Amino acid sequence: MSEIIVVTSGKGGVGKTTTSASLGCGLARRGKRVALIDFDIGLRNLDLIMGCERRVVYDFVNVINRDCTLKQALIRDKRLEGLHVLAASQTRDKDALTEDGVQRVLDELAGEGFDYIICDSPAGIEKGAHLAMYFADRAVVVVNPEVSSVRDSDRILGLLASKTRRAANGNGGVKEHLLLTRYNPRRVASGEMMSVNDVKEILGLDVIGVVPESTDVLAASNSGVPVILNEASDAADAYEDAVGRLLGEQLPLRFLEERKRGFLARMFGG
Amino acid sequence: MGLLALFRSKPSTASIAKERLRIIVAQERSTRGAPDYLPLLRRELLQVIHKYVNVDPEAVQVHLDREEGHEVLELSVALPDKRGG
Numbered sequence: 507m508s509e510i511i512v513v514t515s516g517k518g519g520v521g522k523t524t525t526s527a528s529l530g531c532g533l534a535r536r537g538k539r540v541a542l543i544d545f546d547i548g549l550r551n552l553d554l555i556m557g558c559e560r561r562v563v564y565d566f567v568n569v570i571n572r573d574c575t576l577k578q579a580l581i582r583d584k585r586l587e588g589l590h591v592l593a594a595s596q597t598r599d600k601d602a603l604t605e606d607g608v609q610r611v612l613d614e615l616a617g618e619g620f621d622y623i624i625c626d627s628p629a630g631i632e633k634g635a636h637l638a639m640y641f642a643d644r645a646v647v648v649v650n651p652e653v654s655s656v657r658d659s660d661r662i663l664g665l666l667a668s669k670t671r672r673a674a675n676g677n678g679g680v681k682e683h684l685l686l687t688r689y690n691p692r693r694v695a696s697g698e699m700m701s702v703n704d705v706k707e708i709l710g711l712d713v714i715g716v717v718p719e720s721t722d723v724l725a726a727s728n729s730g731v732p733v734i735l736n737e738a739s740d741a742a743d744a745y746e747d748a749v750g751r752l753l754g755e756q757l758p759l760r761f762l763e764e765r766k767r768g769f770l771a772r773m774f775g776g
Numbered sequence: 777m778g779l780l781a782l783f784r785s786k787p788s789t790a791s792i793a794k795e796r797l798r799i800i801v802a803q804e805r806s807t808r809g810a811p812d813y814l815p816l817l818r819r820e821l822l823q824v825i826h827k828y829v830n831v832d833p834e835a836v837q838v839h840l841d842r843e844e845g846h847e848v849l850e851l852s853v854a855l856p857d858k859r860g861g
Contacts (some may be wrong), residue, residue: 653793660801664808697788702793708801 508616510623511752512642512680514666518629520650521687524723525745526626526736527555530647534608534748535734538621541580544594544612546628547602553593556583557730567595568730570607576614585735590620600633608637631665637673641714646714646752650688651700659684660709676696685712685748690719691764702762715735715748717741718761814838825853832856 509666513526523544530542543566544552564579569592576592579650585671592611595602627638638688639645645666649659666673666680673679686702693699702716720741726733734745742762747757818838825831835854840847 553788599777653797656797657804660804664805668808695791697790700790700793708794708797 508620508623510612510625510642510643511644511646512625512627512639512694513646513648514627514635514639514662515629515648515655516631516635516662516754517650520648520655521717522629522648523552523555523626524727524733525646525648525685525687525717526552526624527732528742528745529731529749529752530556530589530622531583531586531734533622533624533724534583534586536736537588537750539588539619540622540624541590541592541615541620542624543592543674543740544626545603545634545635546594546626547600548594548596548598549628550594550596552626553581553591554729554730555732556591558593559730560593562593565593565595566611567597567599567602569600571610576611577619591732593705597756603634603637605640609641612641631661636665636669636746639666639670639680642666642680643672643690644683644752646683646685647650647709647711648685648687649709651686651694651702651703651705652688656700656705656708663709663711682711684711684712684751685715686710687717689761690717691762694762695764702759713759714751715744716745716762738774751758811840814840821851829855 511529513522513529522578523653526542530540534540542552542556544550546552547567547568547670550562550565552707553562558581564574565569566579568574569576569579580592581591583591590705593764612623616687625638625642628634647659663682666682670680685707686705689702690699706713718740720733720739721732722736723739726736733739734742734749736742744761747760750757780859783857800803818836821838822833822836825836835856837850837852839850839852
């Protein structure tokens, strides 16, 4: 039985693809079979973040249109056993994704024995975002502690509660989690940035992860190695914790306070 | 910073953000799930009323209230002041 997880946010640029890639890697590292699907038709990016952009031959729309088989389009990750990527199409045709087509691909992935299917949603609330969330069992709503991101997340929560298969069937709805990214404990402490609890209180959801703002995230996308695979990074540890919580582990949130820096580090801005 | 904050009279921008979000999110949640036809219904009602009474477009309010188990569609029309003609 595979579980479909949508990574969504409404607002763009908050870290959906970074989060999808890291959650996918984290789950695969724990021995799960994972398929990562890029739903951002026309603006393919998950392949770059995963570092497999030169290995894309067939894409999601090719599979839907039966130009190729699902197996031909799935890109096997070279680092982690059981991890596969299905790239978005670069077509400009907005109607390339259909509900029936998406369902068929998801059913086929489930039939192939994938434990997790992670749907990386495009920004916005248009068709791609709608279809990315429609079949989901769970949703990871990525949010930055910033007004427009929080408001857009609430809009997305409204759609998750009404415009999904689970909502339509009335079988419990989609299970929703918040994941905060770009969290800056120093700015929270000085009252310049909303805290985890502020965001949690406004949106009324449990928090599955808080990823501190980190230069490692850009370095990770620069090099096509998801940040969770960086052994020496707080952001990686935060994502690893989020993976654990996704699997039901009870872990306290980390990196909510500014790391105490030594005298030398402060002197030299290390 | 902790001590300084005690003497500062201005609220932090984070608390301003939180307060603004609290209000707008509550407002948007209250209208969430309202049927798409409400604006259209309001417009057509206005046209019908306009045939008989010369009302201001802003004078027609359509509200959908949800209570446990049932919904109430509330329509309120403020008629023009007679003296004003």
